[in-house]
Amino acid sequence: MGKKLTEKQKTGLGKLDNMLDARLETALNSCVHCGLCGTSCQYFLALGDARFIPAHKVDLVASIYRRYHTTVGKIAPKLTGARDFNDETIDEMVDTLFGACTMCGRCIAHCSIGVDIPHVVLACRKMLSEMDMVPKSLMSTVNAALETGNNMAIPTEEFVDTLSWLEEDLQMDLDDDNAKIPVNEPGKKILYTLNPREPKFFPLSISAMAKVFHKAGESWTLSTEMYDVTNYAYYSGNDEHAAIITQRLVDVAVKLGVDTVVLAECGHGSRSHRWEGPNWIKEEYPFRIITTVELLAEYIRDGKIKVDPEKNTMPLTLHDPCNLVRTGGIVDEQRYVLSKTTTNFREMNPYGRESFCCGGGGGNLAMSEYNERRLAIGKLKADQIKATETEVVVTPCHNCVDQLMGLNQEFKIGVEIRTLGEIVADAIVD
Amino acid sequence: MAIKEINGKQYEVDGDGFLQNPADWNEEVAQLFAEDDGTGELTEKHWAIVNCIRNHWKETDMAPPVRKICQETNVRLREIYTLFPMGPARGACKIAGLPKPDGCV
Known part of the structure; x- marks a missing residue:
């Protein structure tokens, strides 16, 4: 014994x-x-x-x-x-x-x-x-979300200031004072979410989506109370924490009275909020919930935005976030979007449901403890990208973006990493 | 916890290579970290950003948002990503000697 x-x-x-x-x-x-x-x-x-x-x-x-x-x-x-x-x-x-x-x-x-x-x-x-x-660095990301409402502990004032700064820039870029980034506005059709790394360090993807919403004539808003698309409690394995985070999103969506919640480009965030969330809170959502990838495909299919593939002629490949393709079955939508917005798309091998992880999934990007392994397993992805001989890697996941940026540096791939929203925004013609 | 050796000098870093002990930071360390991660020779613009990050961190215990960096240094947003190929977090904040921010960075 x-x-x-x-x-x-x-x-x-x-x-x-x-x-x-x-x-x-x-x-x-x-x-x-x-x-x-x-x-x-x-x-x-x-x-x-x-x-x-x-x-x-x-x-x-x-x-x-x-x-x-x-x-x-x-x-x-x-x-x-x-x-x-x-x-x-x-x-x-x-x-x-x-x-x-x-x-x-x-x-x-x-x-x-x-x-x-x-x-x-x-x-x-x-x-x-x-x-x-739970490894300390992963737990610290969960705790930041539980304690402050977002996983990077961004103060509300800082968030709001960043959004108005982006709005000013957007209006200048589009030469249109009606281009807005609405915050906490009730009665809108869509509640949009963000990965906190966007307002903190990488806001170009927010501007890109704001441009898309504006050109689509969409009725949308962000919320200062709950905008974080991530739910790292899924990866830390704590259902109670996960439920708290999910409930916040549900409460804000109900309070603002939106029809649809659109999840920012984020693999595990989509899985958590869309597919796991109702199990955590033991309730169906009283609204529609979709990913940005599906929304962009919808806009193009329905002619809500006009895009010209000639706006993106650089050779480009796509990295599929595991949670979108293998859990969610969202495989064709991102390819449809790229077929309408780019002219030189090349698949990696393998791709789609057979795709390799970027190496940063499962909470590993947040876990400093296993940094060396995370980069080592990313070599498979780096080799796949190199073989496509492209200049840009598109991925509808901010977590993948960060890991791919690391791989780009570590394995000297020489590509630019972009979100799907950024590619679409660049392809828009009036 | 790990030891990072650059040019024969040893630094205590976390698993992601962020400096563990803030007292270990000085301008020479920043330059060494910059060469190590592919940023290269730190120019006046790099230093303006590094100093902005450090000042904000000393005041608030947090990394500044990239908006603040742009506003205070007059460097355009897109240029920041060119200046620091690893981005403002894993690039600029690491070179500035800050601990790794939480989240997807």
Whole structure:
């Protein structure tokens, strides 16, 4: 028998007890160790460490399940490969399930029996979260969002000043005083959201979308109370925190009386707010919620904005955010938009549902602890980009943008990284 | 926590290469960090931005928004991204010796 469990370890196991349902138990019992997932995982491909094979990650969690939830595991753990939930196991879980998994979901597509591997990874993150074992830098990003309303702790005044500064510039650029960036205006059709890195450090994408909204004649607003499209509590594995953040968005949308919430270009933000959110708050949303990618496709399809592909003739490729393509099935919309706004688009290989992660997913961009690994696994993406011989990489995700900027520097790719909104804004003709 | 060695000198940095101990910062360190991340030789404009970031940080304990940097240094927004290829956060703030900001940067 193993050592007596500490209170903290009991807390983690208690969380596992609570989470065990048919979905999780099926995932924990189904892996046949065929090994196909190995070469689907960027960590294993780039670093060659067998601990990073998705099947191994699943088994790490399943070995705990067997130890405490099966008869053989309880009596003779060694017979069934069950492990004690001790500090060594827990450290390995933090290292491989936070620090060596972007939850990109590529392994599910290649699993011979379709085990939802990231679901197992997330379940274990939830256990670790319950035990306060979330890596410090990821937790600090979640805490900033919970305490200040946005993950970069931007004060409201600073945010508002930045928006009016951008509005002034927009009016000059378009030579039109009616071009606005509306804030807290009730009764508008759309509530738009942002990734806090936009107002803080990269506001060109805000100006681009404001131009698109203006040219489309859209009725829209931002909110100072809740504009953050991210929800890092999804990655830290804390459903209560995630629900608080989701509820804020719902409350503001209801208060302002909008029809539609449009999520800024953000992979995990789209997944959290659109697909996970109703489960966290246990309620359907009383409004429509879509991603910016879908909105841009809609505007072009419906002729709300006029675009000319000749405005963007540089060779350009597209990086697909994992959460949009593999979770959300949003694959064709971004390609449709690029087909109408650019003339020299080249796919990476592989792309779409088979696409590799940028390397910064799963909260890894925020986790300084695993910086070296994050850049190392990004080499696959860097090589893919280089092979396209393009000048611009478009990606509808601000998190991917930052990781790609890092890869651009690290692997000397020599490209510019842009959002889809920026490409569309440049293609607009009156 | 990690040790970063540039030109034979060692600095304590976080996993992302941001300086751990603010007291370690000086202009020579800034120049070394700039060469290390591909920013290159720091010009007068670079210094204006670095100093603006440091002043704001000393006053408020936070990095300034890029708007403030533009307004106080008269450098145009697009030019900031050219001056610092890693951007205002992983580029300029790191060179200015600030800790890594939270969020998607």
